[in-house]
Amino acid sequence: MSPTTLNLTFFSFLVITLFSTVSSDDLQILLKLKSSLSNSNPGVLNSWKVNSDHCRFTGVTCDSRGSVTEIDLSGQGLTGNFPIDSVCELKSLQKLSLGFNSFSGSIPIDLKNCTNLKYLDLGNNLFSGTFPDFSDLNQLQYLYLNNSAFSGVFPWKSIRNATGIVVLSVGDNPFDTTPFPYEVVSLKKLYWLYLSNCSITGKIPPAIGDLIELENFEVADSGLTGEIPPEIVKLTKLRQLELYNNNLTGKFPSGFGNLKNLTKLDASTNNLEGDLSELRTLTNLVSLQMFENGFSGEIPPEFGEFKDLMNLSLYTNKLTGPLPQGLGSLADFDFIDASSNLLTGPIPPDMCKNGKMKALLLLQNNLTGTIPENYVNCLSLKRFRVAENSLNGTVPNGLWGLPELEIIDIAMNNFEGSITADIKTAKMLGTLDIKFNKFSDELPEEIGEAKALTKIELNNNRFLGEIPSSIGKLKGLSSLKMQSNGFSGNIPDSIGSCSMLSDLNMAQNSLSGEIPHMLGSLPTLNALNLSDNKLSGRIPESLSSLRLSLLDLSNNKLSGRVPLSLSSYNGSFNGNPGLCSTTIKSFNRCVNSSGSHRDTRIFVLCIVFGSLILLAALVFFLYLKKTEKKERRTLRHESWSIKSFRRMSFTEDDIIDSIKEENLIGRGGCGDVYRVVLGDGKELAVKHIRRSSTDSFTKKNFSSSMPILSEKEGRSKEFETEVQTLSSIRHLNVVKLYCSITSDDSSLLVYEYLPNGSLWDMLHTCKKSNLGWETRYDIALGAGKGLEYLHHGYEKPVIHRDVKSSNILLDEFLKPRIADFGLAKILQANNGGLDSTHVVAGTYGYIAPEYGYSSKVTEKCDVYSFGVVLMELVTGKKPIEAEFGESKDIVDWVSNNLKSKESVMEIVDKKIGEMYKDDAIKILRIAILCTARLPALRPTMRSVVQMIEDAEPCRLMGIVISKESDMKIKEISS
Structure with missing residues (x-):
């Protein structure tokens, strides 16, 4: 054998030996990795076996030498800690993709062994701590x-060495x-930059124009200020620009229209x-x-x-003039929302030309003309809302019966004609709002076939004829408003079947x-108005069983006795x-003419016995007066003024006489609360607010530098605010205020009495009750509906400012009422939903973080x-517990226990049965959304x-929470 041949053979032997060593090392590293993930989702790693070719392992890619170059385990449902430091021992590793799993724990500080990495994906996981220097x-x-749940300071300086980065996606952490990081604008090869929702503030630097390769630039949900820099027009390759929810000002810079490659542009919710x-030339949008x-x-x-434009949201601006009549006609148009502007002219006729449109929202403008006939062919349409315009004509027949339509809202226009029988095919229709128009004719019997209806508002039109009995088929109907029309005939008994x-x-x-006596069997009826009709006969005794906040039967032809229990609605x-x-x-007194002599004797006997009882009561009363003379002298000598807000069966004396120690049921920062039992057995709650003290009024847990009120000023303001707010609110889940009684030094508020105390009592005190999950769910839903009404259903939004479990009261059926509006503030219409207060009000543990340091109220x-209340219901914990750690609250505690499904299940209250724990987790997810640190991310x-309704126990439906649903549902009204 020649020396040359010998040398080649020896060299080949060395290479094979080296390759075998490398391959063996990589195999051992992968097997070590598998052992650390054995409790995660072992099925994914079944192919990772000792005597197998590691290059055939699931998710593993090797080079020609057998060295591992890529590991891709993204979206495999893996949990636990991922030992990245061990993976870095793979010397040839260039790609590590672990996205869309549930990995937790921190990342090792030392990443020096990963020097060959070109691709690192840790996104959409549950890591903790800071991301290390790279x-x-x-x-x-x-x-x-x-x-990926990283926090703390991001190591922006590390970017300086990674000048080849083309994708940088660190948002949603x-x-x-930090101010906009200047290190980013040094990455000249960057084509994808995602910085949304990661606490970026300040101005966008002019140097952003140097990133000429940039195709995607997202920095939404941040604290950006100033104007959009003119240099942005240099980014001619830009396809997506997301600036949503910042504080940007000024105009689009000149030349912005040169960004002709833009397909998605979002600069919503700015200034x-x-x-x-400048946008008229962006033809690829x-x-x-x-x-x-x-x-x-x-x-x-x-x-x-525009041939590709699919959705357009321009609502809440000051836009004028007509909508382009060709809008949406050349594309698979999806939705338009141009509500709350000053637009004029007709509705564009062809936005649903391609049959894909889902929502047409043009509320609150000055639009004129008719509804185009061809919208009857828009079978995909879910929401049709053109209320508060000057539209006229008749509604095309087929529009009433579109199969996917969920909302028809055409109120406050000049429409005429009738609702046609086509409505029978509207199987998804939930809301029919056509109030304040000129509709006429009879309601079709077929309206009962639209069985998804929950809200019908037909008031202030010109309808005639009888109310169809098919209304009774609408089992989910919660609101039916038909006032100010020409309906005649009987009220159909079938309405008693509308149990909601x-x-x-x-x-x-x-x-x-x-x-109909059947009205008295409606369990949730809260308001009944049948006034100004020609109704006759007796008032049904069955109405006595209702818990009404409003009853009006005035101006009819009713006769007979007014049921005693309804006397308070005089x-x-x-x-x-x-x-x-x-x-x-x-009213005339009711008499029985057939037995007048017998009634006279009975009357005399009643007088005698009544006198004896009165005498005994007088003696007892004088005894009590003597023992309580000192305590009540002040109250009795004050000059009182009463102001009623509901029907009352009591006088101010009934209330004042009950303000005594034995009736005291609670003391709070706003005053003492008494339980009052009237002569007819009715129970009331009375809050007594004294205004004579000069002691300072402070909120603990806040800095002394915060402005404070005197107790007199504070309580007076709370009294006036609570009266102003509650006196006009009517809702099943908001506590009823009957009247206020005031003097120079004292104020009394008279409420309905809730016998089961507060949710706090039920969860946390010696009165605690073993509340089952179904009851907890009902409390969460009811209280949520009360707050929803305050925010969305009232003439002006009402912010409670002190929502907590002790302000959620429970009636005899454990149905919740929102109470204690002493800190509420009605937002003025001209302040854009944002207001400020001179005093940080509320209760520690419940206060939103931005309110504590900025005093901004939304x-x-x-x-x-x-x-926080939802977290209390799910965990059974108080907002502040010693076990949470110093300066930590329930929100921190819950966040720290989201590392795995087991740890999440562990924080669910042990009193909640196993079969309901998954349902409780659904509510916990909603609570996490509600307590997002950034207000814009809260629903x-x-x-x-x-979401709570979707999480109803035993319903086979989960809650899907995504970035899109959390941030991009951009319609004026849900």
Whole structure:
């Protein structure tokens, strides 16, 4: 054998030996990795076996030498800690992809052994702690850390060495607040930059224009200020620009229209102004979102020629002029929302030309003309809302019966004609709101076939004829408003089958016949108005079983006795001369003519016995007066003024005489609370607020530098606020205020009495009850609906500002009522939903973080507090517990226990049965959304209630929470 041949043979032997060694080392490292993940999802790693070729392992890729170059285990449902430091021992590893799993724990500080990494994806996991310095990863090109739960300070300086990065995605992490990092604009090869929701503040630097390869730039949900820099027009390759929910000002820079490759543009919820003319040349737009800004001028007519535009949101601006008539006609148009502007002209006719449109929202404008006929062919349409315009004509027949339609809202226009029988095919229709128009004719019997209806508002139209009995088929109907029409005939008995009905108004019609006794069997009926009709006969005794906040039967032809239990609604029966009553002084007394002699004797006996009882009571009363003379001298000598808000069966003396120690049931920062039992057995709760003290009024757990009120000023303000707020609110889940009684030094508020105390009592005190999950769920849903009404259903939004479990009271059936509005604040219409207060009010543990340091009040403060209440219901814990650690609350504690499914299950209250724990976790997810640190990421109360309804126990439906559903549901009204 020649020397040359010998040398080649020896060299080949060395290479094979080296390759075998490398291959063996990589195999051992992978097997070590498998052992650490054995309790995660072992099925994924079944192919990872000792005597197998490691290059055939699931998710593993090798080079020609057998060295591992890639590990891709993304989306495999893996949990636990991932030993990244061990993986870095794979010397040739270039790609590590672990995204969309549930990995937790921290990342090792030392990443020096991962120097060959070009691709690192840890996004969409549950890691904790800070992300370490990665300066040694100088070959890194792709870095995905988005939505991975890292916190603290992000090592922006590490980017300086990774100049080859083309994708940087670190958004949706609670990093410490930082100005826009200048290190980013040094990455000249960058084409994907995702910085949304990771606490970026300040101005976008002009140097952003140097990133000429950039195709995707997202920095939404941040604290950006200033104007959009002119240099951004250099980014001619840009396809997506997301600036949503910042504090940007000014106009679009000149030349912005040169970004002709843009397909998605979102600058919504900022303070931008000017017109939209710079956007008229962006012909490749697919999605344009500009809502909640200050844009003015006309919508460029060129928008009607965009061939790819699928959705357009321009609501809440100052736009004028017509909508482009060709809008949506050239694309698979999905939705438009241009509500709350000053738009004029007709509705574009062809937005659903391709049959894909889901929502048409043009509320609160000055639109004219008719509804285009061809919308009857839009079978995909779910929401049709054009209320508060000047539209006219008839509604095309087929529109009433579109199969996917969920909302028809055409109120406050000049429509005429009738509702046609086509409505029988509207199987998904939930809301029919056509109030304040000129509709006429009879309601079709087929309306009963639209069985998904929950809300019907037909009031202030010109309808005639009888109310169809098929209304009784609408089992989910909660609100039926038909007042101010020309309906005649009887009220159909079938309405008694609408078991979910809470609000029924048929006032100002020509209805006749008797009031159906079946109305008294409606368990949730809260308001009943049948006034100004031609109803006759007796008032059904069955109405006595209802718990009504509003009853009005005035101006009819009713006769007979007013049921005794309804006497407190005495103003509700005026204009019925045939009625009589033994208690209402303005009515004739009821007599029995056939037995007048016997009645006289009975009357005399009653007088005698009554006198004896009165004498005994007088003696007892004088005894009590003597023992309580000192305590009550002040109250009796004050001059009182009473102001009623509901029907009352008591006087101010009944209340004042009950303010004594033996009736005391609670003391609070706003005053003492007494239980009052009236002579007829009715129970009331009275809050006594004294205004004579001069002691300072402070809130503990806040810095002494916060402004404070004197106790007199504070209580006076709380009293006035609570009266103003509660006096006009009518809702099943908000406590009833009957009246206020005031003097110079004291104030009394008289409420309904809730016998089961507060939710706090039930969960945390010696009165605690073993509440089952179904009851807890009902409390969560009821309280949520009460807050939803305050935020969305009232004339002006009402912010409670002190939502907590002790302010959620429970009636005899454990149904919740929102109470204690002493800190509530009605938002003025002209302040954009944002207000401030000079005093940080609320209760420690429930206060939203932004309120504590900025004193800014929004509805999202209440949402945060309600999220804490949901956590109490799920965990059984108080908002502040010693076990949470120093300066930690229940929100921190829950967040720290989201590392695995087992740890999440562990924090569910042990009193909740195993079969309901998954249901409880659904509510916990909602609570986590509600307590997001950034207010913009919290849902509205309307969305919260919807999610709670979707999480009903035993319903086979989960809650899907995604970035899109959390951030991108951009319609004016859900």
